[in-house]
Amino acid sequence: YLLKDVLKGDLLSAIHAAVRGEPTLHPEAQRQLMRQMTQPAPKNLLDALTEREMDVLRLIARGQSNKEIAASLHLTEGTVKGYVSTILGKLQVADRTQAALYAVKHGVE
The missing domain is CATH 1.10.10.10 (Winged helix-like DNA-binding domain superfamily/Winged helix DNA-binding domain)
Incomplete structure (x- = not known):
């Protein structure tokens, strides 16, 4: 998963990783995911x-x-x-x- 504003070099690296079957996750997406996972689920x-x-x-x-x-x-x-x-x-x-x-x-x- 990459963000729309990904740099050209990062995009190429992600494509190569995908070809190798490796998952790709943008660092900002990783941070957001970690924040969501560490916050308790709302009761309501x-x-x-x-x-x-x-x-x-x-x-x-x-x-x-x-x-x-x-x-x-x-x-x-x-x-x-x-x-x-x-x-x-x-x-x-x-x-x-x-x-x-x-x-x-x-x-x-």
Whole structure:
């Protein structure tokens, strides 16, 4: 796994390693993975959301569309779509309806 901003030399080394069947993981990705593995899992999945993700989730729970959320939070629709995707992953739900139900069930207002 390499990041988009990988240097040419690092990319070539990674390709050679892949040819040899060796895994490649960018040092920053290694650090992030280690941080995630050493942090205790949140008791409540909502604890994993950032403040901005919580803002978006609140508006999803109120039935707002991505366009409405973007206008409310002064974001682009693309940015909101990214937040929604991240929220779905963190809450382990398949769609925004399930996210809204999860939010209501857990008292997100």
